[in-house]
Amino acid sequence: MRYKKKLIILFLLILLLTAIQYTLPYYPEIVTFYDKYVFRPFQTLRNVTIGLIPLSIGDILYIIGGVLVLVAIARWLFFLIKIRTHTHDFLTSILHSIISLAILYVIFVLGWGGNYYKPSLTTYWDLDKRNGAYNSSLISYDAFLIQKLNTYAPAYRSLTFRQTEKRAREYYRQYTDSRTKMYGLNVKPSIFGFFMQHLGIQGYYNPFTGEAQVNSFLPSFMLPFVITHEMAHQSGIAAEDDANLLAYVLSTTTKDSSFNYSAYLNVWLYTHARVRAVDTHMANTFKKQLNPITKSHLDTLRAIRRKFDSGVNDYSSFLYDEYLKLHNQKEGIETYDKVSISAWAWERQRDSMSTKLIRLP
Known part of the structure; x- marks a missing residue:
């Protein structure tokens, strides 16, 4: 009793x-x-x-x-x-x-x-992800992204965290119909930034405070994509592949070369990893075509990974994988790189979209 x-x-x-x-x-x-x-x-x-x-x-x-x-x-x-x-x-x-x-x-x-x-963005936007064989689609998109990287790399300019956050907020207001875009978007540097380096975490959304935290130690060329990804969560986009897709679509829609470059680079990292898994020779051939600026950025990411690589990030990845599976994302942490297919579907239909305003569910 x-x-x-x-x-x-x-x-x-x-x-x-x-x-x-x-x-x-x-x-x-x-x-x-x-x-x-x-x-x-x-x-x-x-x-x-x-x-x-x-x-x-x-x-x-x-x-x-x-x-x-x-x-x-x-x-x-x-x-x-x-x-x-x-x-x-x-x-x-x-x-x-x-x-x-x-x-x-x-x-x-x-x-x-x-x-x-909520419905996925691919469903909401009615994207057709069928384009022949799965592997050939990835290879085509890898080649497309390398072309874009080589085009935008010379125009890329480094931005500070605050400059990036301010521009990202403005681009959400200008290019999307996000219902939280006026007062609900705000990204902060996490006080766990150094610890996040060891865990391999770029940013996260806090579901209790509504804050979006980003690892401020990230290289500047990664920030536009990561910040727009976290703002996607603040706009009510929960699934990680959808947040990646929205960050890509928004960043490549703007007239900002720094955001364009960051989006193409981040999604290329996902796509290239998938291509390498199915055809190492083809992946290496593509990689050699990259411009010197992007190659130096890849060297920077590689150096960061070597410096902070530890067994800890394996455990954090496992826990996050289980969290995603628990919340309606059956593929877990592998959900992130699904953007390779959905973003390529978006590119193929970009010109036929009925409106230039990016609609959100």
Whole structure:
């Protein structure tokens, strides 16, 4: 009886989460309602308030959360050692922790998670990804991207983090119909930047604060694509391949050579890796055609990877892979490089698009 209230609260939370999980995937009208009346106003409110603070509040909350987890584990160990006299304390602490996690997950779903059930951009834009054999399509796109890189590399100019973030926000307002583009977009440098280097993380969206954090230690030629990717999440695009696709489409639509180059380079990295997996000789032949500027940028990325490579990023990749699979992205972390096919489909249909404004679901 002493745990009755806590168990009732836990039961209600589980019931709510179960209802959400079995409702959103099958009722698009509820997802539309969620997007219009829950996510959009909540994202705007969070950015208008928290966005004014230059420091990443989400990073700070994660630090506090990590400390609380360690304290909880330490308490459990103490209670287990003294289990005869602290059974009640141990069970109460376990119940409190489970309830807290359930509440956090409800906040996650309401503040962000519902976006995972929107239609993909390829479906929303009616992109035709059929173009003969899969491998031949990748090879064609690799050649296309190298041509673009060789064209835009001489015009590329390095931008600071703030210059890139400001331009990206303006391009969202100018070229997309994002419903959060006026007040819901704002990217901050993460205070975990150096640690993110070791984990191989370029940026992330915080579903609790609505903030987009980017590793400010990234080379400047990577920033335009990464920042527009994180702003895609702030615009309600959840799937990673869709965020990559939107970052590519937006960056290559602008008249900004630095954004153009960054998008072509980032997507070429995904595409070239896939081509190399199926035809190493062809991949090496293509790579030799790259201009000296891009080759120097690849040397920079290679040096960073060698410097910070460790077994830690393997574990972080595994955990993130499981997270994506849990949230309606069956291919997990491999979802990222699906942009190679969807972006090529976009290029083939770019000129036939009915409107020049980039539409978002």
